[in-house]
Amino acid sequence: MIKLIPRAENSRAMIILSPIFALVLTALSAFVIFLFILEDVKVSNVFFTLFIEPLTDTYYFSELLAKSAPLIIIGIGLSIGFRAGVWNIGAEGQYVIGGIAGGAVGLYFYNVEGFWLLPLMAIAGILGGMLYAGIAAFLRVKYQVNEILVTLMLTYVAVLFLSAMVHGPLRNPSGFNFPESRMFHDSALLPVIWEGTRLYISFIFAILFSALAWFGIKKHMFGMQIKITGSAPRAAKFAGFDDKKTVWYSLLISGGLAGLAGLFEAAGPAGQLTPGLPQFYGFTAIIVAFLARLHPIGIIFSALLIALSYVGGENVQIDYNLPSSIIQIFQGMLLFYFLACDILIKYKVVPNKTKN
Amino acid sequence: MNESLFVNIIIGITIASAPLIFAAIGELLVERSGVLNLGVEGMMIVGALMGFVVQFHTGNPYLAILAALFGGMVIASIFAFLTQYLLTNQVATGLALTLFGLGFSAFAGRGYTEETIQLITATHIPILSDIPFIGPLLFSMNPLVYLSFLMVYLVWWFLFKTKQGLILRSIGDNHDAAHAIGHNVVRYRFIAILFGGAMAGIGGACLSLVQVPIWGEDMTAGRGWIALGLVVFASWMPSRVVLGALLFGGITILQLHAQGFNIRISAQYLSMLPYLATIFILVALRIRLKNKTNRTVPNCLGRIFHSTT
Numbered sequence: 001m002i003k004l005i006p007r008a009e010n011s012r013a014m015i016i017l018s019p020i021f022a023l024v025l026t027a028l029s030a031f032v033i034f035l036f037i038l039e040d041v042k043v044s045n046v047f048f049t050l051f052i053e054p055l056t057d058t059y060y061f062s063e064l065l066a067k068s069a070p071l072i073i074i075g076i077g078l079s080i081g082f083r084a085g086v087w088n089i090g091a092e093g094q095y096v097i098g099g100i101a102g103g104a105v106g107l108y109f110y111n112v113e114g115f116w117l118l119p120l121m122a123i124a125g126i127l128g129g130m131l132y133a134g135i136a137a138f139l140r141v142k143y144q145v146n147e148i149l150v151t152l153m154l155t156y157v158a159v160l161f162l163s164a165m166v167h168g169p170l171r172n173p174s175g176f177n178f179p180e181s182r183m184f185h186d187s188a189l190l191p192v193i194w195e196g197t198r199l200y201i202s203f204i205f206a207i208l209f210s211a212l213a214w215f216g217i218k219k220h221m222f223g224m225q226i227k228i229t230g231s232a233p234r235a236a237k238f239a240g241f242d243d244k245k246t247v248w249y250s251l252l253i254s255g256g257l258a259g260l261a262g263l264f265e266a267a268g269p270a271g272q273l274t275p276g277l278p279q280f281y282g283f284t285a286i287i288v289a290f291l292a293r294l295h296p297i298g299i300i301f302s303a304l305l306i307a308l309s310y311v312g313g314e315n316v317q318i319d320y321n322l323p324s325s326i327i328q329i330f331q332g333m334l335l336f337y338f339l340a341c342d343i344l345i346k347y348k349v350v351p352n353k354t355k356n
Numbered sequence: 357m358n359e360s361l362f363v364n365i366i367i368g369i370t371i372a373s374a375p376l377i378f379a380a381i382g383e384l385l386v387e388r389s390g391v392l393n394l395g396v397e398g399m400m401i402v403g404a405l406m407g408f409v410v411q412f413h414t415g416n417p418y419l420a421i422l423a424a425l426f427g428g429m430v431i432a433s434i435f436a437f438l439t440q441y442l443l444t445n446q447v448a449t450g451l452a453l454t455l456f457g458l459g460f461s462a463f464a465g466r467g468y469t470e471e472t473i474q475l476i477t478a479t480h481i482p483i484l485s486d487i488p489f490i491g492p493l494l495f496s497m498n499p500l501v502y503l504s505f506l507m508v509y510l511v512w513w514f515l516f517k518t519k520q521g522l523i524l525r526s527i528g529d530n531h532d533a534a535h536a537i538g539h540n541v542v543r544y545r546f547i548a549i550l551f552g553g554a555m556a557g558i559g560g561a562c563l564s565l566v567q568v569p570i571w572g573e574d575m576t577a578g579r580g581w582i583a584l585g586l587v588v589f590a591s592w593m594p595s596r597v598v599l600g601a602l603l604f605g606g607i608t609i610l611q612l613h614a615q616g617f618n619i620r621i622s623a624q625y626l627s628m629l630p631y632l633a634t635i636f637i638l639v640a641l642r643i644r645l646k647n648k649t650n651r652t653v654p655n656c657l658g659r660i661f662h663s664t665t
Contacts, residue, residue, distance in 0.1 A: 004443070004662065087447060139635070143642035148394070148447075149585045150638070153631040156578045164624035283455060290448055323466050325573075328459025335452040336434065339444040347443075 003352035010345050018341035019291065025337040030330055041320055049319055050312035060315070062197035064307045066269065070095075070261040071303035072206035074285035076213045077254030079294040083217075084226035085233070086250035088136070090151025091258040092282025093158035094129035098259020099266040100158075100165055101128025103273045106188035106266075107170060107181055117187045122263055129259015130252045132158065137251035141244045147251065155282070163275050170273055181273035190268040202264035206300075209257065213296035226250065258282060280328075287335050306331060363492050365609055367478070370501045373598075373605030375400070375562040377504040379583035380590070380597045381511050382555025387587055388515060389548040390528035390656035394450025395435050396556050397580025398457020403428040403557025405461040408564040408571040411473045420565055421500075421558060428557020429550050431457055436549040439660075440542045446658050454580070462573040472569045476500060500562050505598070507555065512594040524548065528654035531661040541661050556580065578631065585634045589641055592652045600637065607633050 030050075034043045054060040074091050081088045088094075102125030109117055136150040166179045175182070190200040217223035229236040229246045237243070261281065266273055288306055292298030313327035343349070379396050386393050406427030411420035435453045438444045476499065479485070484495040515521040524544050527534040531541045563579070564571055582604060590596035611626040 006662075089451065139639060143639050145635070145638045145642055146588065149581060149588070150635055152578065152581045153585070153634050156631045157628045160624040160628050164622050167624070168622065286451060287455070323463055325459050325462035325466070329456065329463055332452055332456025332459050335448070336438065336456065339449055339452065340438055340442045342444070343442045 003350050004343065004347040005350060006347055007345075014344040015293075018344050019338060021341045021344075022334060022337035025341075026330060026334045029333055029337075033326075033329075037322075038320075046316055046320055046322070049315045051308065053315060054308055054311040059197060060311055062194050062199045064304065064311045065203055066197070066199045066307075067310050068300070068303040068307035069200070069203040069206040070265055070279075070281045071285050071288045071306055072299055073202070073209055073261040073264070074254075074258045074282055075288040075292070075299045075303055076206075076209050076296055077257030078285055079289040079292070079296065079299060080213065080217075080226060081250035081254045082289055083230045083294050084246045084250050085230040086140075086247055087148045088133060088151050088251055088254045089148050089286065090133075090136070090153075090155040090282070091254060091285055092278055092280065093151065093155030094132045094255040094258035095262035095265070095282045096155075096158040096162050096278050097132040097262070098125035098129035099262030099273065099277050100162055100170075101125055101259065102263030103181065103184075103266045104165075104170060106184050107273075109188070110182060111185050113185075113187045115187070118190070118267070121188060121267060122260060125259045125263025126256040127259070129262065130256040132259070133251040133255020134248075137248045140247050140251075147247075159278055162273070162277060166273055166275060172272075179275055183272045184267060188267060189271060190264060198269055200264065200268040202261075202268055205260075205264075206303075210296045210300050217296065222249065258285075284331065287331055290335060291338055363489065365613070366493060367497065368609040368612075369602060369605035371498055371562075371566055371605070372608040373601035374498070374501050374504045374566065375559040375579055376583050376586060376601040376604055377508060377597060378559030378562065379556045379580060380586040380601060381504075381508050381594060382552035382559070383583055384587045384590065384592060384594060384597060385511055385515070385524075385555075386548050386552035387657055388528045388592060388654055389524050389545045390531055390654050390659065390661075391439065391545050391549060392446045392450065392658040393432070393435055393453070393549060393552055394447060394584065395432070395453025395457065395580075396552075396583050397576055397578065398454035399428045399431055399553050399556035400457075400560035400563075400576045400580045400583075401461045401574070402431050402457045403560030404564040404575055405465045405468075405560075405571060406557065407561030408473060409465070409468060411565055412468065412471055415474060417474075417476045417565065421561055424557040424561030424565075425554045426557070428553040428555070428560065430553075431460075432549050432553020432556070435553075436546045440546050440549070443660050443662055446660070458574065465571055465573070468571045469573070471571070473565070475569045476565050498566055500558070500566055503558075504562075508594050508598055515594065520544075525654070528656055531656045531659070535661070535663050541663070545661075556583075559583070582630065582634050585638055589637050591641075592654065603637070604630055604633065 031043060034046055038046065054064050074095065078088055078091055102121040105121045105124040106117065132154060133151065135154060136147040139145040139150050140147045163179070166181055170181045172178065172180055172182045190202060193199055193201055193204065225241045226246055228239065229241055229243065262277065265279065266277060270277060284306060288299055288302045291302035291305070309327050309330060313324050316322045317324050379400055383393065383396055403424035407420045407424035410423035411417060431453065435449055438449050439446050478496045478498050481495045485491045515525060523534065523539050527539060527541050527544050535541050560576060563575055586597055586600040589600045607629050611629050614626055615623055
């Protein structure tokens with residue numbers, strides 16, 4: 001068998017190489033899976049559609065950027081909490097509540113034109129997400145209740161609440177009883193930044209947020225605080241850092257960003273509130289944050305990578321009638337391999353000659 | 357309230373709580389060994405699918421249960437290998453396991469969403485089951501309900517009455533000390549994780565083989581996470597898992613009956629109850645404990661172990 005010898009210092013080469021190993025291993029596994037499930041289709045053709053084609057066509061490329069926006073926005077928020085050891089796993093729920101809160105504002109001012117409406121909706125979305133994540137922060141600070149479980153339970157509640165809303169108060173009055181809201185009017189819709197595509201202004205915000213987060217973590221005292229709280233909780237205590245504050249800030253920031261992403265989805269690609277608003281972005285963003293090693297700029301790249309698999313996944317679904325769930329398998333595998341390869345950073349792997 | 361309605365409600369509660377008992381008692385053993393596996397939801401859904409598929413093709417419930425058990429174990433072994441040999445972060449690996457399990461089951465089960473199977477039905481013991489009131493309650497439960505109670509007893513017996521159980525608990529409390537006196541930490545934890553996977557697998561199968569005769573993506577609907585909450589609620593004590601699970605079964609059945617009685621609340625709000633109840637009991641537990649630290653929590657829970665010797 002093999003033996004692990006701790007390295008004196010983390011291997012810098014492996015910090016860069018291990019994600020590449022993980023990617024190669026995922027691609028190899030995908031290849032083997034395709035060999036098993038594909039009939040009369042060349043694996044190379046499917047690979048091309050899945051990973052290369054989205055990069056060659058401008059429309060697919062714009063879709064790729066568009067899909068990465070919510071992943072970046074949510075991922076940035078999550079990475080801040082994860083650094084501090086605050087596990088907000090229910091970003092999906094905060095995303096849904098943000099979508100409902102912001103969307104409800106848009107519907108309340110239905111057909112009222114004005115440049116102020118979108119910012120108002122965005123604020124409502126952020127506040128909705130913050131409030132929802134704030135429940136978990138309050139329960140953890142006041143009662144030491146695990147935030148993983150609370151945020152997750154609240155995600156199921158949020159999805160049910162969305163269903164109740166679009167079946168009830170927010171249902172389109174002239175929509176033949178379909179569980180959908182009205183389509184938002186022009187002032188309540190996000191501006192497109194690339195004509196003819198579905199790339200909205202949300203992408204610019206995504207890039208802006210990662211730059212802000214990078215700056216914040218690097219230069220601001222709070223960045224230092226969450227870093228130390230996560231890696232050395234006892235040291236953080238001795239330094240006088242307020243553990244409660246860290247929990248509150250982590251959850252409010254990640255909740256607010258997830259809420260904003262939800263509003264962006266509702267006022268962007270969806271254009272209305274439907275039960276289909278939750279798109280699993282809140283969970284996928286967890287993978288995005290980990291793949292980037294919680295680095296705010298790295299998150300842009302990992303989000304683009306995951307978005308690539310989404311767009312490619314939709315294409316193979318159409319071209320080869322493969323289920324979209326196969327993408328979820330690959331994403332899960334990528335995370336497995338990534339976590340596994342990280343051992344190379346801290347340890348040297350050598351063959352074990354001694355028998356025990 | 358008439359007698360048969362009462363009996364039906366009790367039976368309904370036990371069936372609703374069985375998946376939670378299985379999943380939670382498995383996770384309880386895992387956590388007692390010092391490992392936090394957040395992949396319960398993923399292992400359950402794989403078990404639900406495996407049980408369903410085998411029942412559909414063979415019609416043999418024993419094989420179906422075994423398949424569910426095996427499926428849960430196989431997927432748990434990924435987690436065991438990564439966390440025990442490659443020393444990965446348990447929170448991240450557990451989440452990855454859940455995401456992977458949900459994706460895998462949706463993919464592998466896509467051909468079965470239109471099918472139905474024969475459910476595993478209640479046992480019937482001649483004469484005994486026919487005793488009014490006591491008969492159906494004691495002798496006509498679902499076989500998996502009996503099995504779930506038996507598992508709780510076995511886990512309690514193992515943890516507190518056997519030498520290996522004592523070793524497992526000591527590993528969970530202080531893996532370095534347990535290692536120093538010569539116990540194989542990784543082996544104990546590996547086996548515990550496999551056991552947790554097997555239990556989660558059967559728990560998932562309870563959904564597709566006992567509760568509803570169909571398979572659906574995401575049919576576990578958060579029960580794996582509720583089971584994780586139950587372990588905390590139970591303060592890592594097996595008997596309290598039953599208490600918590602029956603409470604949830606009660607809420608689930610209450611919610612179904614409330615919908616049946618035409619209470620003027622949207623079905624969506626009633627469906628929120630089990631999730632809100634999970635949060636509520638976790639808070640209630642902390643209030644009861646006040647600021648005392650919970651002494652039954654395994655000290656090494658979630659910590660990575662690596663021996664250099």
